[in-house]
Amino acid sequence: MFSFPNIAYFIPLLPLLGFLVNGLGRKHLSKGAIAWIGSGVLALAFAASLVVFLNLPSGGPTLLNAFDFIRIGELRIPFAFQLDALSSLFLLIITGIGFLIHVYSSAYMHEESAEHYGRYFAYLNLFIFSMLLLVMGANYVIMFIGWEGVGLCSYLLIGYWFRKPAYTQAANKAFVMNRVGDLAFLIAIFWLIARTGSVNFVDLPAALSSLSSSDITWITMLLFVGATGKSAQIPLYTWLPDAMAGPTPVSALIHAATMVTAGIYMIARSNLLYTAAPLTLNVIAVIGIATALLAASIAIRQNDIKKVLAYSTVSQLGFMFLAIGAGAYGAAVFHVMTHAFFKALLFLGSGSVIHAMSGEQDIRRMGGLKKVLPITYFTFLIGCIAIAGIPPFSGFFSKDAILLSAFLKSPILYGVALFTALLTAFYMFRMFFLTFGGTFRGTDEQKHHLHESPLAMTLPLMVLAVLSVIGGWVGIPELFLHGGERLIEFLSPVIPVVEGHAISHSTEYLLMGLSTGLVLSVIFFAWTRYRQYRSEESSAPFARLLENKWYVDELYQTAIVQPLHRFGGWLRSFFEPKIVDGLIQGVGRSIRYISQQIRLLQSGQTGNYALWMVISIVVILSIQFFVRK
């Protein structure tokens, strides 16, 4: 029971248990108990994941069959879990970072009443549960259950402060946009069932032969559309920045441990299909790099600390999709991992800042926080360095792997990717210097309240900071260390390693040196520009365009939402009552009219009846006469 592989059942069941206990007992439990239960189940789930990770047999996956979810004749969709290198890695990330976020939340949310505190932790546990289903599922349907489950939980948590209409709007937007992607995912599943009769991952290699190349292209495209919803890529990315309406630890959860990585996971899981679909890979590469560039450009001119981070996530996810498009699934997964470390760190750090600033999120009204928030400052700096990609911090190795794969695919992709990486360094350090450098620009009242966060919040920051530094070392390239690329090797049972890096060592060194040098100079530039921020920046038309996020939200609003809304209104108040119902009413009315006319025949006057009788007899006789003839 407590040994491999059955212990894996506990991994999703523990958060589910936490959800039920905290959800149902939220009126009776104390806040301390709620926090202990909520975080405790995650700690245990992490331990169980560790057991799974350490006992994982090399080679094929381990399957756990719980029961048949749907079985009709030949079609069999078991409620089954698959344990292999890919899923076990994700399990560690989800439960590990999830645990830290839970601990952090216990202090961050301390002002909530016990009832809402319980609701919050229950949702958080449910979120983890859904994500665990998503990565543990042994087929696309179970994955889809988790997939929609995280959509639900993000809806619940984004709208957690449900009294603010803007927040609940953002929650709805997140759910609906995700549903657009979900529909594509569903159609891909139907397609797969139609052609192969199975949705299980283990059947994929065998199923490949029964799929035509157009089938594969369609299925992979549809799955990718699904991924754009969950992983916030063009055109379905606009929900993620709005999702900042939720409490800050939730943002950390959505951006680091759960939800947005789902798309990457799904495609990495289906890498066999994608490798057979070069057209789709090209589309993914283009969408990925375009999203990365677009989001980075927006991030430059955002002033809400969480919005900057949100766009940076969108941009980083674009990088991961670029890697996938270049066929480097391992690099994408690697970046998921390092990104989870430093993005969780950055979000929790921003939460600590917001906490200290009594809810203020505008970085223009911050400044000089370095002295009052030393731990937050130091860990945040580590996060920024990691995301900017300076060796030997974690982000460097994963980003370098992605840049390298882009270089191998096309020099243009590489050029744009490098440029985007420079933008990343720029906006991150702009935010960093605005927040922590210079002098304090907030109100006196805020200044009076400034304080470093309690240990429950700073401890997760420190752990994540350490991980952000060393987390990348599992993927140190062969170049530096013989026997490097351990992560790629670990993942090789799921993601076959493609041989033939046709690139010389000198080129590799050159590329690395180039990117590191450029990033350092961009950081220096940001320092000269923002270390003493005083007034508004210039508002050239282009800057305004960026500030308004290229008006994409407005475009969607006028091109899709408004017309649909108007059309629905027209159907409701004109078409339905006047045309559809009007037709039926018309039939009723004409029947009444005809019967009224016929009624006149029965006038009650004998003479009239006699006349009708004579006419009828004449008519009948004449018909008879003609018919006979």
Next chain:
Amino acid sequence: MIALLLFLVPLIGGLLTFLPNKSGMARSLALGSALLSLAGVIAGLTLFKQPLYWEFDAEWLQTLGSRFSLKGDAMGMLMSLLTSIGVLLAVLGSWNNDVQGSNRFYGLLLWMQAGMMVVFLASDALLFYFGWELALIPAYFLCSIWGGEKRIAVTFKFFIYTFVGSVLMLIGLIYLQSLTPNHSFQMQAFRNLEIPESKQVWLFWLFFLAFAIKVPVFPFHTWQPDTYEQSPTTVTMLLSGVMVKMGLVAMIRWMLPILGIGVFIWSDVVICLSVIGILYASLIAIRQDDLKRLIAYSSIAHMGLTVAALFSLSGFSNNSNVVLQYHQVGFQGILLQLFSHGINILGMWLLADRIERRFGTRKLSELGGLARTAPTFTIFFLLIAFANIALPLTNAFPGEFLQFNALFHAQSPYRFVFLVLAGLGVILSAIYTLNMVRRIFFGETNQATENGLRLSTAECLALSLVVGLILVFGVYPQAVLDFTNDFSREYVKAIDITRFLAK
């Protein structure tokens, strides 16, 4: 025996309730009858599930070639379970309503149940027709006596609509009877008929119109939002939770196996209408301010998907097991959804009724902030709302999943277009359902909603039953699928038209 009991219990129960008695007595009698029916069905599903308990045959109208024969196949059994649950929930939901003239109210309600039981279990066409009318007539009275302000006009429309349908169906049934060799109304006799294509082409419409009005299929739906809005919610529950399914069960039992070629000829048209209906009803639902009308349109959209899935089963397999397998998969989804949708919409009406009674309004714009003042109610509502948008691990998901799958396998050149358009309904349903939730529960409270809402024990019980069923069949739909497996495998063979084409 069970089948006969399921008809007799509500019939006699209704009679007893109808007799004048002390106030408060009627609802207890109704509850007793409802519980007895449910116990009967459950006994029939567990201890006495052999066919011999579920079949009953007696002489009835010998001269017309009709017999009083009831036969509970898996679909009939499932639907009688839904009916009993529906009546029980309706009685529980109205427990504290203080209905005027409660003996007549509950008496009619139980007779409606008796009629629906006959519809779901009859294997004789004339008996089926008898049940169909027996279920409708009490419904008219219930709407026209206990309904809202505009009840007279609305009930009249409802009556005309369904009456036209009934007449067409009766003509069709009599015509089919005249074709049978020994002038019988028995289902088997009808199924053995080999009606030439030229006749099926128009016979199809006699039946389709009757059933499509009931379901309803676009554009024959305009009676429904009005009727749901004006009827007392207890009645609306039975109308939309159970009675609407009569139309679908009728299509399944009396159309596809008998008029297979006619169905195949017109299937593209029907699927097209259904898909339009999904989008049309969803778009209107997005712009609805009236809670009851919103639920009505949502129900039209859901039923549209089921009809589309059903008609995409029509076709010829050339005896290929693969094709039959896909048809079975789709059909299983339809059966599952018949049951699940019934449960969910029953829950939805319970909630809507509670809101209307507590706050005296159904307008979303006059509600708000209930999440703070009525947290328990909010949880129930959210769970049922998420079942309404077929979130995985609620009972609606496997049904919808399998139905979409059926659509994907339709023998039509437009199947992919149908699938994608019907799929848009998935997105639209999220929009209108979440909007409804947001406007009722989130934001700030107003004067009306400031004091919140408390659920009585009866209501808690009823809602817990609904939520329990939602989750159990959401996690383990296989329970239903196993139950209907044999039936559905035989059924898809019976509707396969390959045998006609061979000639």
